Structure formats: C-alpha cells, structure tokens
Amino acid sequence: MDEIQNLTSLINRDYEQIPLVSFDEWIENPERHSRLGVGIIIEPKDDIYLIKDQLEFIELIALDFNNFDDGRGYTQAYFLSKRWQYGGEIIGINAHLDQLQFMIRSGVTTYQLLDSYQGSNEEDYSKGFSMCYQAAANNHGLNLQY
Amino acid sequence: MYKYSEKDKQFLVERVDQFEKQLNRYLSGELDEDKFRSLRLRNGLYMELHAHMLRIAIPYGILSSNQLKALADVADKYDRGFGHFTTRQNIQFNWIQLPEIANLLRDLTEAGLHAIQTSGKATRNITADPLSGLTEGEIEDARPYCELIRRWFNLHPEFSWLPGKFKIAINGAKLDETALRIHDLGLRLIKNKKGELGFRVYVGGGLGAAAMVAPETASFVPIEDILSYLESAMRIYNLKGRRDHQKKLRIKFLVRELGAEEFSRLVDEDWQQTKNDPDLKLNLKELESLQEDFALPIEPINLDGFKDKVDFNYSIWKKNNVRNHKTSGFSIVNISLTKLGSAPGDATSEQMRILAKLADQYSSSEIRTTKRQTMVFPFVRKDQVFDLWKALEENDLASPHEGTLAQIVACPGRDYCDLAKAVSIPIATRVQERFNDMNKLLDIGDLKINISGCENSCAHHHIADIGLLGMQKKGEEYYQITLAGETLHETNIGKKLGPSVSSETIVDAVESIVNVFIDQRQKEEKFIDVFKRIGIEPFKEKVYG
Numbered sequence: 001m002d003e004i005q006n007l008t009s010l011i012n013r014d015y016e017q018i019p020l021v022s023f024d025e026w027i028e029n030p031e032r033h034s035r036l037g038v039g040i041i042i043e044p045k046d047d048i049y050l051i052k053d054q055l056e057f058i059e060l061i062a063l064d065f066n067n068f069d070d071g072r073g074y075t076q077a078y079f080l081s082k083r084w085q086y087g088g089e090i091i092g093i094n095a096h097l098d099q100l101q102f103m104i105r106s107g108v109t110t111y112q113l114l115d116s117y118q119g120s121n122e123e124d125y126s127k128g129f130s131m132c133y134q135a136a137a138n139n140h141g142l143n144l145q146y
Numbered sequence: 147m148y149k150y151s152e153k154d155k156q157f158l159v160e161r162v163d164q165f166e167k168q169l170n171r172y173l174s175g176e177l178d179e180d181k182f183r184s185l186r187l188r189n190g191l192y193m194e195l196h197a198h199m200l201r202i203a204i205p206y207g208i209l210s211s212n213q214l215k216a217l218a219d220v221a222d223k224y225d226r227g228f229g230h231f232t233t234r235q236n237i238q239f240n241w242i243q244l245p246e247i248a249n250l251l252r253d254l255t256e257a258g259l260h261a262i263q264t265s266g267k268a269t270r271n272i273t274a275d276p277l278s279g280l281t282e283g284e285i286e287d288a289r290p291y292c293e294l295i296r297r298w299f300n301l302h303p304e305f306s307w308l309p310g311k312f313k314i315a316i317n318g319a320k321l322d323e324t325a326l327r328i329h330d331l332g333l334r335l336i337k338n339k340k341g342e343l344g345f346r347v348y349v350g351g352g353l354g355a356a357a358m359v360a361p362e363t364a365s366f367v368p369i370e371d372i373l374s375y376l377e378s379a380m381r382i383y384n385l386k387g388r389r390d391h392q393k394k395l396r397i398k399f400l401v402r403e404l405g406a407e408e409f410s411r412l413v414d415e416d417w418q419q420t421k422n423d424p425d426l427k428l429n430l431k432e433l434e435s436l437q438e439d440f441a442l443p444i445e446p447i448n449l450d451g452f453k454d455k456v457d458f459n460y461s462i463w464k465k466n467n468v469r470n471h472k473t474s475g476f477s478i479v480n481i482s483l484t485k486l487g488s489a490p491g492d493a494t495s496e497q498m499r500i501l502a503k504l505a506d507q508y509s510s511s512e513i514r515t516t517k518r519q520t521m522v523f524p525f526v527r528k529d530q531v532f533d534l535w536k537a538l539e540e541n542d543l544a545s546p547h548e549g550t551l552a553q554i555v556a557c558p559g560r561d562y563c564d565l566a567k568a569v570s571i572p573i574a575t576r577v578q579e580r581f582n583d584m585n586k587l588l589d590i591g592d593l594k595i596n597i598s599g600c601e602n603s604c605a606h607h608h609i610a611d612i613g614l615l616g617m618q619k620k621g622e623e624y625y626q627i628t629l630a631g632e633t634l635h636e637t638n639i640g641k642k643l644g645p646s647v648s649s650e651t652i653v654d655a656v657e658s659i660v661n662v663f664i665d666q667r668q669k670e671e672k673f674i675d676v677f678k679r680i681g682i683e684p685f686k687e688k689v690y691g
Contacts, residue, residue: 068180068181068184068307069184069267069307070307070389071267071304071305071306071307071308071309071384072384072385074303074304074305074306074307074384075304075381075384075385077304078304078381083419096181098168098177098181098185099307101301101303102301102303102304102306102307103303104303105303106303106304120176124164124167125164129157129160129161129301130153130156130157130160131153131156131157132301133297133298133300133301134297134298134299134300134302135425135426136302136303136304137303137304139425145153145297146294146297146298146429146432
C-alpha cells in the first residue's frame, strides 16, 4: 500500500518553507490566508474554478495525485498552468512513478513521489517518449508531431 | 495504403519498452495489482478466465496483407493458432502468457500494429466505416480525420485517466455503418449551407444496462476546430463524470444527469476559451498528406464486354457476399468466417495466411474487418471475382452466409470471458443448425442476430434485428430478447420483447420471431419495416402465447 503523506508545508524553489492549507480552509477565508502567504493543497474533488480570481495571492499549489485512477488532477494542472497562467509552482504531491510524464505535460512544475517509489529510476517515466502526438500545457523541449 | 512511418514505429517500440518495465516491476512485486491493472488495460491486456487476453487495434478496420501475416505469426507463436476478430475493429488473442507479452508486442511493431489504448479508461481505437472510400455518396472519407484524432488522444496527458472508457466513431458515408450514436462520442461529417466541411457531434451514447442513443451537442463544428471541441467535451467529462459509482462511469450517465442541453452549454463555454488557440487547430497540411495515403490504390477499368461465369453455388455466394464498388470495374467482396460450430469472428492462423495471400493476389494487398466480424476484400476486379471465389472455396472460406441470418455476431461468452453470465457461441451454433438450409436463409434474407453474454454488450445485441442478452436466473442461463434495433438509417435501441427465455427454449423463440416476420412481410420489407408496421404484439403472442 502507498503511504499517503499528510503534508503541512512544502519547500518552494527558493528553499523557503511554505505552510499549506486545505482547499476548504482557503475558500473559507481567502483574505486572511493570502496575508499569511500560504500554499493550498487541492484534491481531485475540489472545484478549481472557485480560486480562479485569487491565484495571484496563492504562494504555491499542491495537486494531490494519490488516487492513481482519478484523472481530475491533470485537468486542474491544465487550468492553472495553461488557461489561467498561474505564475507560482504547481507541485504534484503523492505522485506515482508511472504518471510523471502525464503530470509534467499537463503543467505540473515539480513533484514529490510517494515513498513507495524510492530508489526507482524516475527518468524512465518522467522524460516520456521521443515524440508527442499532441500539444499540451507543457510542450517544453518536446518533439511534437500532430 | 496508409502505413506508420519509422518515427511512429519508434514510438511503438518505446511504448513496449515502457510496458515491459512495468510488467517486470509487477512480476517482482514492486507494482501492486490495482495499479498494474490500470496500466495493463491501457496496453490492451485483460486477465480472463483461463489466461491473459490481449486486444490489438485494427485502426479503421484496415489491415495490409503483411499485417495479417504478422497476426497469424502471433497466433502461432504466442496463442493456440487462432485469433478472434471483434465487433469494434480489433483482434483478440485469448491464450497469452504474461511474461511473453512484451516480446509479442515487439514482434508486432514492425508491422505497425499495437495495443495502445485498446482498453482502459482512455480514448479507445476510433471506429470508422469499414467501407470508407468504397461506396457512392460519401461526403468524405472519414479515415484521415480518424487518424489525426487518434494521434491527438494517444497518451494525451490530460485525458488518459478518464472516469470511464471513451469510444469515438466517425462516419462520412450516407449510411451509418459505424453506429456512431451508440458511441460515447460520435462525429458525422457534414457540409453546411456554404459548402464548408465540418462535424455534427453526438455525445453520450452507449449500450450496456442503460442503453442510450447519443443526443446532438453541436450541429456544426468546422473541421479545423474539432480537436478543441473534443478536448472541451472530454474536459467536462473528466471533471464532472461519475467516479463514485462503478456502474455510472460512462459519459452517458453524466449527459443524462445534466441533461444534453446543460452538458452542451458547459462544453461550449469551455470551447469558446480554446477554439482560437493555434496549437489546437487541426493540421490541414497533415490532413492533406493523410488523404493521399488513404486514397484508393485503383483506377476505374472498362469491363463492358465482360460476362461472369455461371455456377449455382457461385451465384448464391455472389448474391450474398459481393457488393458494388464506386470504382467501375471493381467489386467489394465480403468473406464470412462463419461455419457451423465455429465461434463467430474466430480465424485460424492458416486462414489468416490464406486470406493475406489472396489479398495480395486479388485485392491490392488490403483487407478490412467489419463489425459483423467478417473480412472484406475492398478492391477485387469484377473479372476476377469468380477466380477469388474458387480459391476461397478450395480453402473452405466461401461461406455464403454474409447478409443472411447465419452471419451471427456473438461475443466470446462464458466459455472464455470472466464477465459473461451465459454462453454465446453455443447459442449461435444452435441457431445456425436450426436454419441450416440455404434456400430458407435466402428466403429470409438479411436478418441480423447478435448475442451478448452479459450486459457489457460486446456483441451489440441492442442494435440487431434480434438481440439476445445472456443472464443468470437461479443458477440457470436465460436470454432476454430485444427486437428491431438499428443504426444504418436512424439509430434505435432494440425493444424488449418480454420476460427472458431459458437456454433450452431460446432457439424456438428465435424461430418463432423469424416465422412472424416471414408470415407478415410484404414485398421487399426488411425485419425493421415489418416491426414498425405491425408492432411488438404479434411477436410476443408467438413467443409467449
């Protein structure tokens, strides 16, 4: 079984520790939380449209991918990254090795694998294939053919 | 004929390499059962009753003779010498050993064949009319569009983990051989008043326990905007589709719950945000190149003075199995693999090799597969049809069943399938035995019988003239009968006749139904016409009276 982590904070790209709140906590009081400089954990069930106009106040966003078969996180990543051009980090948490390429191309900027994948060769799964048949949120450095 | 490029083949090899790593992790205990299930299904691999079943895609139902030979080799090397052609343009191998999967798939890559997304909760192999490009009155050959759309959704990062499976059909012909409105998403190629080409879109069709004909969600989407529209439809499904109820995963349940109007509105709202994104415009240059690849390999020929041979058996076979081609001098030849006692859709490796050889000789090396589990030779010169028939007959492949009641469609049923509630193939055999008289079959004419072993409806029983659905009642096998399903001119789900019928008496019931049809029909009426005219009651009386 995968050991799901209940994160209370994450280190951002500037090596700062950013406290995390749940989506519901943020929605309850966005002004207060934006003053505190927190990040949000978004689960697949959360309606991402509700934070569309508050993105600039959110320090970072953690999308929870622990449920292997629940693909809503990929659409959430797409909205944040491509549609709404969220400038902060989009971190895929509780991530699965076999889904890295999908997460990255959907707009996730960095990820934290579940502990059960420790020691695995991430590159095998994160770099994807020698070509892609579609444009997506992140086409960086890819050989697109469509 | 369209063929994969070296780059496409390289992609297939990389996908096999990746799957092999996942398989090895599973076999060593690193990857758990649930995750491996999700991954193996996306590579067409099922765990069946006795062994693993692998489903290989036959995109748009087209096979080159070399591809058919490659499949025959797989049947010999990895299976028990046969394969099963399905109702959805795939072939299945039922006796595959898990550790051999990667080598099998690797063997197929050179022929441009694969099992990517032939199962699992992602977009499946796209269905096209197997007679694409061959018949009069086509608006346009749908296959180049199918191929561009297939590529787009091949390992699509956003839509590879949908709530349920997602089947797309595209039709460009006058008659709907694809049954597009029973698909999750159906596209019909149309021209608007200005003569511009586009698609009418239907979303939320499906068979199974809650069969539904897909409602229209957009009356005209210009061809260049189709990818963005499809993305929006899938995005709404991905976000709002039911993931909480195993039996409500398909998009039809979402469309039903929201209402077609509200679903269309949500899709349209999303689409307005993306339709002008240059990244999402259909690549018209690539479309043109694919249109050249899919163009017919034949030119019209003048056979004005030609007189065909006269032979009694040949004439019967020709009447049932040969159709007009839009190109003068050519015929479309249907080959039925149906024989008494054999499973519908099954072909031995030997049969596959013979067909491949004959296709090289008589049909520009091309074979097509149909949803009635038959094989089509699409480019046979009219003056060679007799020679082809002779060759087929020598090889026991000249069954004149095509277009008759005996060309039954059946899923593998409980003999092979883990999900099935009842057997299918033995029922098909018993029906064929009951009607084992060519004069009678010719008199009955084109009457379609489809038999599914469970509600998953793999044999599409809802859209047959007579549909049989296997079920269990107190440990016994029973069959529910539906009548008058159709898709060709309009889409109608078959109507339930009444209480299910026991395995023992099901063939009597089928015969009674056929007899009502024969007694009541006028002139050239087909089963569906008779049903529409007289209603369900006379059939009920005869079966249950």
